[in-house]
Amino acid sequence: MIERPRLPEPDGRGLADSTLAVHAGEDRLKSGNAVTDAIFCAATYTFPDTQSAVDYVAQKLPREEYGRYGNPSERVTERKLAALEGGQSAIVYSTGMAAICSLLMAVLKAGDEVVLFDECYHRTRELCNKHFGKFGVVTHQAPACDYDRMEAAINENTRLLISESPTNPHLSVVDLERFAALGKKHRVDTMIDATLATPYNVKPLAYGVDYVVHSCTKYLSGHNDLLAGAIIASEEKLEPVRRLRGATGMCIGPQENYLLLRGVKTLELRMRRHNENGQAVAEFLQGHRRIEKVYYPGLASHRDHEVARRTMRGYGGLITFLIKDADWRQTADVVDAVRIPRIGPSLGGAESLIEQPMVMSYHDFSKEQLEAVGIRENMIRLSCGLENPEDLIADLEQALDR
Numbered sequence: 001m002i003e004r005p006r007l008p009e010p011d012g013r014g015l016a017d018s019t020l021a022v023h024a025g026e027d028r029l030k031s032g033n034a035v036t037d038a039i040f041c042a043a044t045y046t047f048p049d050t051q052s053a054v055d056y057v058a059q060k061l062p063r064e065e066y067g068r069y070g071n072p073s074e075r076v077t078e079r080k081l082a083a084l085e086g087g088q089s090a091i092v093y094s095t096g097m098a099a100i101c102s103l104l105m106a107v108l109k110a111g112d113e114v115v116l117f118d119e120c121y122h123r124t125r126e127l128c129n130k131h132f133g134k135f136g137v138v139t140h141q142a143p144a145c146d147y148d149r150m151e152a153a154i155n156e157n158t159r160l161l162i163s164e165s166p167t168n169p170h171l172s173v174v175d176l177e178r179f180a181a182l183g184k185k186h187r188v189d190t191m192i193d194a195t196l197a198t199p200y201n202v203k204p205l206a207y208g209v210d211y212v213v214h215s216c217t218k219y220l221s222g223h224n225d226l227l228a229g230a231i232i233a234s235e236e237k238l239e240p241v242r243r244l245r246g247a248t249g250m251c252i253g254p255q256e257n258y259l260l261l262r263g264v265k266t267l268e269l270r271m272r273r274h275n276e277n278g279q280a281v282a283e284f285l286q287g288h289r290r291i292e293k294v295y296y297p298g299l300a301s302h303r304d305h306e307v308a309r310r311t312m313r314g315y316g317g318l319i320t321f322l323i324k325d326a327d328w329r330q331t332a333d334v335v336d337a338v339r340i341p342r343i344g345p346s347l348g349g350a351e352s353l354i355e356q357p358m359v360m361s362y363h364d365f366s367k368e369q370l371e372a373v374g375i376r377e378n379m380i381r382l383s384c385g386l387e388n389p390e391d392l393i394a395d396l397e398q399a400l401d402r
């Protein structure tokens with residue numbers, strides 16, 4: 001048996017994020033002596049004899065049994081993400097929504113209630129309001145970052161407080177200390193969707209949040225080439241969630257897992273550039289005569305700038321802005337005139353992406369519904385990729401000046 005030393009501490013405590021991103025969770029010596037982790041395309045795993053199967057079932061052997069319950073390389077990704085978030089454990093999923101859905105399924109039952117900030121990812125809101133509503137779960141919404149309204153909605157049936165931070169597309173930033181304290185005060189678990197931040201920019205568990213979820217489709221994988229999700233929390237909290245994944249089968253494929261693992265290794269480098277690009281482009285937009293408003297937490301004009309400065313290392317690559325005196329068609333003209341960002345949903349990849357939320361994610365909302373969620377016809381969402389910031393700014397300038 002080859003001895004397989006890991007990092008000095010199993011979770012890499014004390015090491016910087018860039019070192020963790022490259023090494024945490026990995027064996028020093030891997031299959032075939034390769035420097036990279038292997039892709040195991042195995043649906044099932046075999047046993048040399050019946051006693052080994054008996055020992056495994058009695059949890060005496062750390063190994064795999066069947067693909068729906070785990071894959072050796074997936075475990076590496078899980079350990080790496082847990083180390084980066086400063087958490088004990090992580091579970092990887094086929095998509096971000098699979099992660100969120102699994103967590104809700106694992107912790108809620110009929111009669112339970114959740115309270116969420118109304119700027120949560122719109123599919124999370126839909127999942128709670130519409131789909132879990134069918135199974136007897138009651139959802140209350142409070143305006144984003146209105147902690148008093150959130151507290152007022154908590155009662156003896158409340159099981160979970162949910163928010164995204166920063167939110168999408170308004171980039172509101174939750175005061176995680178306050179949010180977690182609210183949960184602790186009322187003995188209610190808290191969940192933060194930190195997709196837009198990544199563990200490079202903020203680590204919600206350090207503020208006392210119970211569950212962090214990610215759409216790894218975005219910055220964590222970083223190349224617009226896969227779908228994946230993750231939940232990070234304590235061992236104890238994740239145990240029932242992990243068992244449920246074995247039953248629902250929302251697991252990631254081996255190829256996607258490999259790409260995710262590879263993407264995470266460059267997280268720090270990529271996030272630095274996304275943060276730089278986001279800040280530079282937001283400052284440019286704020287100074288442009290055709291811009292009515294810019295939503296970016298790195299700007300002093302943003303409502304949550306102080307909270308963001310206190311809790312975040314950088315503010316990411318996502319920027320939302322309003323074109324002055326423009327209807328949806330004139331706004332579309334700006335979107336159509338840019339040459340570098342491509343038109344499409346999603347964010348967090350190497351390629352910049354641009355869209356009008358009203359046209360893309362909220363196309364089936366009525367005028368009243370759009371107003372209620374603060375989506376305007378002159379609103380543009382830009383995910384700054386990894387391109388040169390001066391090129392992005394020059395491109396936006398030519399599109400706005402037409």
Ligand SMILES: Cc1ncc(COP(=O)(O)O)c(C=O)c1O
Pocket residue numbers: 095096097098121164168193195196214215216217227228229346
């Ligand atoms: C903040 C946020 N959470 C969750 C999701 C869902 O992730 P996925 O598309 O990987 O299911 C998204 C996707 O856009 C997102 O932006």
